Amino acid sequence: MRKTFLFMDTVTNKVDSKGRVSLPAEYRTIAKEAGSEIVCYRSVSSPCIEGCLEDLLEKLAADIENATDFFSETQDELTNLIFGDAHRYCFDSTGRIMLSEKLLAHAQIKDSAVFVGKGRKFQIWNPENWAKEETRIRTAALQKRPTLTTSQGTTA
Amino acid sequence: MRKTFLFMDTVTNKVDSKGRVSLPAEYRTIAKEAGSEIVCYRSVSSPCIEGCLEDLLEKLAADIENATDFFSETQDELTNLIFGDAHRYCFDSTGRIMLSEKLLAHAQIKDSAVFVGKGRKFQIWNPENWAKEETRIRTAALQKRPTLTTSQGTTA
DNA sequence: TGGTATAGCATGGTATTTTATGGGATTCAA
DNA sequence: TTGAATCCCATAAAATACCATGCTATACCA
Numbered sequence: 001m002r003k004t005f006l007f008m009d010t011v012t013n014k015v016d017s018k019g020r021v022s023l024p025a026e027y028r029t030i031a032k033e034a035g036s037e038i039v040c041y042r043s044v045s046s047p048c049i050e051g052c053l054e055d056l057l058e059k060l061a062a063d064i065e066n067a068t069d070f071f072s073e074t075q076d077e078l079t080n081l082i083f084g085d086a087h088r089y090c091f092d093s094t095g096r097i098m099l100s101e102k103l104l105a106h107a108q109i110k111d112s113a114v115f116v117g118k119g120r121k122f123q124i125w126n127p128e129n130w131a132k133e134e135t136r137i138r139t140a141a142l143q144k145r146p147t148l149t150t151s152q153g154t155t156a
Numbered sequence: 157m158r159k160t161f162l163f164m165d166t167v168t169n170k171v172d173s174k175g176r177v178s179l180p181a182e183y184r185t186i187a188k189e190a191g192s193e194i195v196c197y198r199s200v201s202s203p204c205i206e207g208c209l210e211d212l213l214e215k216l217a218a219d220i221e222n223a224t225d226f227f228s229e230t231q232d233e234l235t236n237l238i239f240g241d242a243h244r245y246c247f248d249s250t251g252r253i254m255l256s257e258k259l260l261a262h263a264q265i266k267d268s269a270v271f272v273g274k275g276r277k278f279q280i281w282n283p284e285n286w287a288k289e290e291t292r293i294r295t296a297a298l299q300k301r302p303t304l305t306t307s308q309g310t311t312a
Numbered sequence: 313t314g315g316t317a318t319a320g321c322a323t324g325g326t327a328t329t330t331t332a333t334g335g336g337a338t339t340c341a342a
Numbered sequence: 343t344t345g346a347a348t349c350c351c352a353t354a355a356a357a358t359a360c361c362a363t364g365c366t367a368t369a370c371c372a
Contacts, residue, residue, distance in 0.1 A: 014323070018357095022322050036159065044297060058160040061275040076201065077293045079274040084290070086164040086273065088182070092359055095321075170333065174347085178332050248349065251331075318369075323362105330357070338349070 005030045005053065008117035012127060015113050019104060020096045024115050027122065028095050038097065040124070041086040042106040046133070049099065049107045049124040056120055057086060099124075161190045161209070164273035168283060171267050175260065176252045180271050183278065184251050196255070196280070197241040198262040200234055202289070205259045205280040212276050213242060255280075 011024040023031075023038065031038050036053040043050045060082065064075050089097040099109075107113075108126045116123045116130065125133065167180045179194065187194050192209040199206045220235055245253040255265075263269075264282045272279045272286065281289065 016323070016325095020323085025321060039164070044294070054158075054160050054162070057162060057164075057275075061162060065276070073201070076274075077296060079277070080272060080279070080290075081293050081297050083162060083164045083273040083275045084166050086162075088164065090358090094323080094360080096323085096358095098357070172333070176333085181331060250333080250350080252333085254347075314372090316369105316371080318367105320368090321364105321366075323364090325363100326359105326361080328357105328359070330355105332353105332355085334351105334353085336349105336351080338347105340345105340347080342343100342345085 005034045006117070006119050007051075007122035008119075009115075010117065010130075011115045013113055013115065015099070015104070015109060015111050018098065019101070020098050021113050021124075022094070022096050023089075023091050025095065027115070028091060031091075038089045038091070039086050040089055040097075040099070040103060041082065042103060043123065044081070046123070047107055047126070047129060049103045049109075050121055051089075051124065052121040054088065057083070158189060161186045162273070162275050163208075163278040164275075166270060166272050166286075168268060168270045171255075171260075171265060171269050175254050175257075177255060177269050177280075178250070178252050179245075179247050181251065183271070184247060187247075193244050193246060194253070195242050196245050196253075196259060197238050197243070198259060199279065200237050202279070203282070203285055204263045205255065205265075206277055207245075207280065208277040210244065213239070 007027060007030065009024070009026065013022045013024070015021045027038070031053065034053055034055065036055045038051055039054050039057055040049050040051040061079075064078055067075075069075070087100065087103075089099075091097045099113075104110075107124060108129060109124070110126070112127050114125045114127050114130045116125060163183060163186065165180070165182065169178045169180070171177050183194070187209065190209055190211065192211045194207055195210050195213055196205050196207040216235065216238075220232070243256065245255070247253045255269075259280075260266075263280060264285065265280070266282070268283050270281045270283050270286045272281060
C-alpha cells in the first residue's frame with residue numbers, strides 16, 4: 001500500500017472509434033488504492049482535458065462551502081464552472097474509459113491521446129499540441145530557472 | 157458504494173407534453189445511495205430551477221439556527237423564499253420527475269431542460285439561457301483567475 | 313549475459329445492460 | 343365524469359461489461 005497518490009509520467013494511448021481510451025495502468029492503480037474514481041473536465045486555460053480523483057473535487061466542494069456562504073455569487077459561478085463540466089469516469093475491466101464528445105473536441109483529440117502526469121491531477125492532450133506545449137514550457141522554465149530553483153528547490 | 161455525493165456534468169433531457177423529465181441517471185444513483193430525496197425550488201438569483209438533496213436543506217436550516225448572526229435579515233428572508241418554495245420530487249420507476257408549472261415558468265423551460273451539476277446542488281436551465289450563462293461565467297472566470305487560483309491551489 | 317518463459321497491458325470486437333422517452337392504463341380527487 | 347397525476351410497458355439508442363488477441367516489458371533460468 002503506497003502512501004502517496006501522484007499521477008506521473010507521460011503515456012500515449014489510442015482512442016478508438018467509440019472514443020474509448022485505456023487509462024494508463026499506473027493511474028488505474030492509484031484510483032483503486034485511493035478508493036476513489038477518476039473525474040475529468042475541460043481545462044479552463046488550455047486546450048486539454050484535465051483529470052483528478054473525485055476526492056479532490058470533494059475537498060474543493062468543502063473548501064468553497066467554507067469560504068463562501070450559501071448564497072454567494074462567487075460560489076455560484078465557481079461551482080457551475082467546475083462541477084458543471086466534470087464527469088466521473090469509471091473504467092471497465094480492461095481499464096478503459098469513454099471520453100465524451102465535448103471533452104475530445106475541446107482538446108482536439110481524434111485517434112490518439114497523451115496522458116501527462118501533474119501530481120494530484122493529470123492532463124490529456126492531443127499529441128501535436130502537447131509536443132508544442134512541452135517545448136514552450138521547457139523554454140520558459142529555462143529562462144525562469146533561478147526563480148524556480150529557489151522557490152521550489154526542484155530538480156527532476 | 158461511493159464515498160462522495162457530488163452532482164456533476166451537464167446533460168440535456170426532453171420535457172414531454174405532460175411536463176415529465178428524466179432525472180439524469182447519475183443524480184438518481186446519488187439520491188438512492190445517499191438515502192435522501194431530491195428537492196427543487198426556484199433559484200433566488202437566476203432564471204433557473206435549483207435542486208439538491210433534502211439533507212442539504214436540513215444542513216442549511218441548522219446553519220441558520222446556529223448562526224449567532226441574529227441580524228442577517230437578508231439570509232433570513234432568503235431562507236423563507238427557499239423553504240417556502242421547495243418541494244420534494246420523487247422520481248418514478250423510469251426515473252422521471254414532474255416539475256410544477258411554477259418552476260418551469262420561472263426557468264422558461266418548455267420542451268427541453270439542461271441539468272447542470274454544482275457539487276452539492278444542481279440547476280435546471282432552459283438550453284438557450286444556459287448557453288448564454290455558461291459563456292458569461294467562463295469569461296468572468298478567466299478574468300478573475302488570480303482569485304480562482306488561490307482558493308483552489310490550482311496550477312493548470 | 314543471453315535467451316526464453318511469463319505476466320501484464322493496450323486494443324479490436326461483440327454482447328449485455330442501462331437509459332431516455334413515447335404511449336397507454338390506472339388511480340384519485342374535484 | 344373529467345382532468346390531472348402516477349404508474350407501467352415497450353422500444354431505440356447509448357453506455358458499459360466482457361472476451362480474445364497480439365505486443366511489450368519484466369522475471370527467470372541456464
